Amino acid sequence: MTSQSPLAIEATGLVKIFGDTRAVDGVDLAVRTGSVYGVLGPNGAGKTTTIRMLATLIRPDGGSARVLGHDIVREQDAVRSAVSLTGQLASVDEDLTGRENLILLGRLLGLRRGAAKTRAAELLQAFGLAEAAGKLVKNYSGGMRRRLDIAASIVVTPRLMFLDEPTTGLDPRSRNQVWGIIRALVAEGTTILLCTQYLEEADQLADGIAVIDHGKVIAEGTPGQLKASVGTGALHVRLLDPEQRPQAAELLGAALGVVHLEPDLAALSVQCADAGRAAEAVAELSRSGISIADFSLGQPSLDEVFLALTGHPADDDSEQRPDAIQEEQPA
Amino acid sequence: MSTPATEAPTTEADEAAVRKAIYSTARPPKARPVSAALTFGWRGMLKVKHVPEQLLDVTITPVMFVLMFTYLFGGAVAGSTGAYLDYILPGILVMSVLFTTVYSGVALNTDLTKGVVDRFRSLPIWRPAPLVGSLLGDSVRYLVAGTVIIVLGVALGYRPEAGVVGVLAALALVVVFAFGLSWVFTTLGLLLRTPNAVMNAGFMGIFPLTFLSNVFVDPATLPAALEAFVNVNPISILANASRGLMEGTASAADIGIVFATAAVLTAVFAPLTTRLYRRG
Numbered sequence: 001m002t003s004q005s006p007l008a009i010e011a012t013g014l015v016k017i018f019g020d021t022r023a024v025d026g027v028d029l030a031v032r033t034g035s036v037y038g039v040l041g042p043n044g045a046g047k048t049t050t051i052r053m054l055a056t057l058i059r060p061d062g063g064s065a066r067v068l069g070h071d072i073v074r075e076q077d078a079v080r081s082a083v084s085l086t087g088q089l090a091s092v093d094e095d096l097t098g099r100e101n102l103i104l105l106g107r108l109l110g111l112r113r114g115a116a117k118t119r120a121a122e123l124l125q126a127f128g129l130a131e132a133a134g135k136l137v138k139n140y141s142g143g144m145r146r147r148l149d150i151a152a153s154i155v156v157t158p159r160l161m162f163l164d165e166p167t168t169g170l171d172p173r174s175r176n177q178v179w180g181i182i183r184a185l186v187a188e189g190t191t192i193l194l195c196t197q198y199l200e201e202a203d204q205l206a207d208g209i210a211v212i213d214h215g216k217v218i219a220e221g222t223p224g225q226l227k228a229s230v231g232t233g234a235l236h237v238r239l240l241d242p243e244q245r246p247q248a249a250e251l252l253g254a255a256l257g258v259v260h261l262e263p264d265l266a267a268l269s270v271q272c273a274d275a276g277r278a279a280e281a282v283a284e285l286s287r288s289g290i291s292i293a294d295f296s297l298g299q300p301s302l303d304e305v306f307l308a309l310t311g312h313p314a315d316d317d318s319e320q321r322p323d324a325i326q327e328e329q330p331a
Numbered sequence: 332m333s334t335p336a337t338e339a340p341t342t343e344a345d346e347a348a349v350r351k352a353i354y355s356t357a358r359p360p361k362a363r364p365v366s367a368a369l370t371f372g373w374r375g376m377l378k379v380k381h382v383p384e385q386l387l388d389v390t391i392t393p394v395m396f397v398l399m400f401t402y403l404f405g406g407a408v409a410g411s412t413g414a415y416l417d418y419i420l421p422g423i424l425v426m427s428v429l430f431t432t433v434y435s436g437v438a439l440n441t442d443l444t445k446g447v448v449d450r451f452r453s454l455p456i457w458r459p460a461p462l463v464g465s466l467l468g469d470s471v472r473y474l475v476a477g478t479v480i481i482v483l484g485v486a487l488g489y490r491p492e493a494g495v496v497g498v499l500a501a502l503a504l505v506v507v508f509a510f511g512l513s514w515v516f517t518t519l520g521l522l523l524r525t526p527n528a529v530m531n532a533g534f535m536g537i538f539p540l541t542f543l544s545n546v547f548v549d550p551a552t553l554p555a556a557l558e559a560f561v562n563v564n565p566i567s568i569l570a571n572a573s574r575g576l577m578e579g580t581a582s583a584a585d586i587g588i589v590f591a592t593a594a595v596l597t598a599v600f601a602p603l604t605t606r607l608y609r610r611g
Contacts, residue, residue: 052449055453056453057449057452057453058610077455080453080454080455081358081361081455083453084450084453085449085450085453087446087449087450088446089445089446089449090446091446091447091449091450092446092447092450093374093445093447094445094447095377095378095381095382096374096377096378096381097381100377104370104373104374105450105454107362107366107367107370107373108362108367108370108451108454108456108460109358109359109361109362109454109455110358110359110360110361110362111359112359115359122352123352125345125348126344126345126348126349126351126352127344127345127349128343128344128345136381147344152450154352154353156358156359157353157354157358177343177344178344180344180346180349181344181346181349183346184346184349184350184353185349185353187350188350188353188354190353
C-alpha cells in the first residue's frame with residue numbers, strides 16, 4: 001500500500017483549541033512502526049484530543065501529522081482504512097449484543113455476511129465472550145465491554161491501533177487480560193498508540209513514552225531514559241507497624257537524605273543510588289527494632305518521574321481540566 | 332451461528348487464540364456505499380427487535396388520532412363520522428408519519444452521546460452511510476405507522492375508491508416525503524444539545540405546519556389569508572396527493588410537487604447533516 005516508513009506516526013506541532021483553551025498546544029510525536037508508544041498524562045492533559053486528531057475525528061487547528069504515511073487532513077480515508085480506534089467511552093453499541101456489534105463492524109469493513117459471522121464467532125471465542133455473545137452489551141461488565149471493544153477494533157486487523165485508556169476503571173484481573181491482548185497485538189506486528197494515565201501501564205507495555213501535560217509534551221524517551229533523567233533510584237521501605245514510621249523516617253533521613261512519606265501509612269522512600277549504603281540503612285532500621293515488611297531498591301517509578309517533571313502528581317485532578325468535558329460535545 | 336462445539340466457551344481472553352485471530356484476516360475490499368447504508372439500517376432494526384416498545388409511538392399514537400378525530404370532530408366538522416373518516420384518514424396518515432420524523436432527529440442526538448459514534452466516524456465508509464442507513468431504518472417505522480392507520484381506517488368503514496393499489500401508492504408517497512423531511516430534523520439533532528431540545532424544536536415546527544394545512548378541515552372554510560397559506564403549505568399538497576391516490580383522482584402536479592419538495596429537502600439538509608456529523 002505505502003512504502004514502509006520506519007515511522008508509523010509523525011506529528012509536528014499539532015494544535016487544537018477549544019474556546020480559549022489550548023487543549024493540545026504544539027505536540028510532536030514520532031512513533032516507530034511495530035512499537036507500543038505510550039502517551040502519558042493526567043485527565044485533561046490533551047491525550048484524547050491528540051488521538052482524535054490522529055484518528056481523523058477532529059481537524060487540527062495547527063501543525064500536521066502523517067499516519068502510516070498519509071496526511072491526517074488531506075488523506076483521511078487512507079488513514080481510516082489502516083487504523084482503528086478504541087475510545088475512552090467504550091466504542092461499542094450498548095443496545096446491541098456482542099455478536100451483533102462484531103457482525104455490524106465486519107459488514108461495514110467490507111466482509112460478506114457469512115465471513116462477518118464467522119469472524120465474529122472467532123473473536124468472541126478468543127476474547128472469552130462466547131457465552132455472553134447473545135447478551136446486550138449494556139449488561140456486560142466493564143472488563144467484558146473493554147474486551148469486546150478491542151475485539152471490535154481487530155475485526156479487520158489494523159496496522160495501527162489507537163487505544164485510549166484501555167484499562168481505566170477495570171479490576172486488576174481484567175486489566176491483566178487487556179494487557180495480554182495488547183501484547184498479543186504487538187507480537188503480531190500492530191503498532192499501538194496507547195494513551196494512559198496509569199504510569200504502571202505505560203511502564204509495562206510501552207517501548208517509548210511521551211509525557212504530556214497541559215497540551216504539551218514535557219518529556220520523551222524510553223521508560224528507562226525517563227527514569228534516568230529524573231536522577232537516581234530510590235529505596236522503598238514498608239514497615240509492619242505504621243506507628244514506627246516517624247522513627248524510621250528519622251533514621252533513614254540521617255543516613256541517606258530527604259525522606260518521602262508515601263500515601264500508604266506504613267511506607268516511605270528515600271533517594272539513593274548506592275546499593276551498599278541502602279543495605280546499611282536497612283540494617284540500621286532492623287537493629288533499632290523497626291520491623292520491616294519489605295524493601296526494594298529501584299529506579300524511580302513513573303509516578304516520581306511525573307512529579308519531578310511537572311511539579312504535581314499525575315493523579316492531580318484538582319485543577320480545572322476543561323477539555324475533557326468539551327471533547328465530548330458534538331458541536 | 333454458534334461457536335464450534337469442540338471448544339468450550341470461556342469467559343477469559345485466550346492469548347493464543349487472540350494471536351491467531353489477529354493474523355487470520357486479510358483486509359477485504361471496502362464496503363460499497365449501499366451495503367454500508369443498509370448495514371446501518373439493519374442496526375436500526377436490531378434495536379427495535381431488542382426493545383419493541385420503541386414501536387409504541389408509531390402504533391398507539393396513530394390509533395389515538397384516528398379514533399379521537401373521527402368520533403370527536405367528525406359530526407361537527409363534516410356532519411357525520413363516516414363522511415369525516417373519508418376526508419381525514421389520508422390526513423391522519425400524513426400527520427402521524429410526519430410527526431414520527433421528529434424522532435429521527437431525537438434518536439440521532441441520543442446516539443451522539445455514545446462512544447460508538449466515534450468508531451463509526453473513524454471507519455473508511457461512505458460518509459453519509461450512518462445517516463442514510465438510520466433513516467432507511469426509520470422509514471420502516473413510518474411504514475408501520477402508516478399501515479396501522481390504514482388497517483384501522485378500513486376496520487372503521489373507510490373504503491378508498493382506488494383500492495389496495497391506491498392506498499399503497501399513497502403510503503409510499505408519504506414515506507418518501509417523510510424521508511426528505513427527516514433530514515431537517517437530523518440537522519436539528521446535530522445542532523441542538525439535548526434530545527429534549529430537538530423534540531421541542533421539532534414539534535414547534537411540525538405541529539403548526541400540520542394544523543395549518545388541509546389535513547383536518549377544508550381550506551375553503553378558512554379566512555382568506557389563512558386559506559392562501561394553507562393552499563401552498565407542502566403538507567396540504569402532500570395530503571391532497573395522498574387523498575387523490577386513495578380516491579383515484581390524484582393530480583400529477585401535486586405528486587410532482589411532493590417529490591420535488593422531498594428532493595429539495597434532501598439536497599439541502601442531507602449534506603448539511605453529513606457535514607455536521609463528520610465534524611463531531
